[in-house]
Amino acid sequence: MLEVATGVVAGHPLLVLRGEIDMANADDLASQLQRVAGHVVVDLDEVGYIDSFGVRALLSAVGNGEDSGRRCVLVCREGTAAELTLRIAGVAPDLVADSRQAAAARFPPVD
Amino acid sequence: VGRPLLAARLPGTEAALAGHGRPADGDLLVLYTDGLVERRTFPIDAGLERLRTTAGGLASHPVDRITERLLSVLARDGAYEDDVCLLVGRAHPATRTLVHRFPADPAELAGCRAVLRGWLQELGVSTMDEQHIVLAVGEAAANSVEHAYRGGTGEVEVVGSVDADHTLVIAVRDGGSWRPESADPHRGRGRHVMAAVVDRVELDRDGPGTEVRLCRQVQPQAVRELVG
Numbered sequence: 001m002l003e004v005a006t007g008v009v010a011g012h013p014l015l016v017l018r019g020e021i022d023m024a025n026a027d028d029l030a031s032q033l034q035r036v037a038g039h040v041v042v043d044l045d046e047v048g049y050i051d052s053f054g055v056r057a058l059l060s061a062v063g064n065g066e067d068s069g070r071r072c073v074l075v076c077r078e079g080t081a082a083e084l085t086l087r088i089a090g091v092a093p094d095l096v097a098d099s100r101q102a103a104a105a106r107f108p109p110v111d
Numbered sequence: 112v113g114r115p116l117l118a119a120r121l122p123g124t125e126a127a128l129a130g131h132g133r134p135a136d137g138d139l140l141v142l143y144t145d146g147l148v149e150r151r152t153f154p155i156d157a158g159l160e161r162l163r164t165t166a167g168g169l170a171s172h173p174v175d176r177i178t179e180r181l182l183s184v185l186a187r188d189g190a191y192e193d194d195v196c197l198l199v200g201r202a203h204p205a206t207r208t209l210v211h212r213f214p215a216d217p218a219e220l221a222g223c224r225a226v227l228r229g230w231l232q233e234l235g236v237s238t239m240d241e242q243h244i245v246l247a248v249g250e251a252a253a254n255s256v257e258h259a260y261r262g263g264t265g266e267v268e269v270v271g272s273v274d275a276d277h278t279l280v281i282a283v284r285d286g287g288s289w290r291p292e293s294a295d296p297h298r299g300r301g302r303h304v305m306a307a308v309v310d311r312v313e314l315d316r317d318g319p320g321t322e323v324r325l326c327r328q329v330q331p332q333a334v335r336e337l338v339g
Binding site: 001020022023049053056085088090 | 217218220221224242243245246249250253256257300301303304307308
């Protein structure tokens with residue numbers, strides 16, 4: 001139901017999620033996010049559905065990152081399912097960007 | 112899904128009427144060429160039986176999904192040897208109401224949303240209305256699955272209808288008890304999301320279980336022909 005592809009954007013790890021996120025797979029997603037080392041960009045444009053369980057999973061990755069100095073920025077264009085849910089759930093704007101490049105620009109540059 | 116009603120042979124269209132009936136709301140009409148059910152390697156009766164069983168089990172799904180599933184299931188015992196034409200229709204008035212029941216299991220939530228989307232698309236609601244309604248119902252259904260049965264088993268029922276003022280009302284029912292004011296901030300977020308994407312959330316705990324009704328007025332042109 002949820003595919004996770006990995007990549008790199010501006011030298012930072014990139015996760016591209018495709019599919020639907022709900023209570024059936026949110027915990028798996030959270031542990032997958034927490035295994036990524038360094039600042040991470042998570043692209044949600046191809047996510048067709050995400051509910052509050054999914055938001056909790058994404059925020060848990062951000063929270064763990066804060067402890068270790070790691071940050072996570074979520075990418076979603078306006079009008080996508082993820083943009084709607086993140087906005088309504090009150091996810092802080094500094095955790096959300098409208099493109100992968102804009103997200104990566106929030107991190108210190110990689111040498 | 113019952114017995115074949117009509118057999119027709121082209122050209123000349125000598126048709127043999129094998130039965131007749133009036134479809135009830137929600138009945139499926141499946142029209143197909145014999146290539147769908149017949150192969151040299153297995154009898155047509157087996158193909159017909161498989162068609163009946165498969166279509167029957169998918170009765171509440173969107174028709175395009177039923178078509179896809181039938182084509183793949185009927186090809187399971189061997190590739191098609193002939194051209195196949197398959198049309199699936201549903202008796203129209205039933206699109207006014209949706210009834211979908213599923214076991215209170217997280218793995219069932221995606222299927223529930225797919226059925227809901229199919230119903231909304233058949234009604235012709237806008238993408239934005241669909242997105243909001245699916246999110247609200249998804250949250251309510253997940254809440255039922257998570258809390259209603261406290262580790263036991265049970266069913267969740269989703270019932271959708273169209274009111275006269277273009278308001279869609281979708282009830283999510285379960286047989287368990289709603290956890291009133293949970294201290295869990297996460298569940299607070301779920302309820303907040305639900306309330307933000309529909310016009311009204313009604314909570315009914317008077318019956319044996321819990322019913323959450325999610326009401327959203329949609330763009331009038333979408334449901335004009337379905338109301339009244």
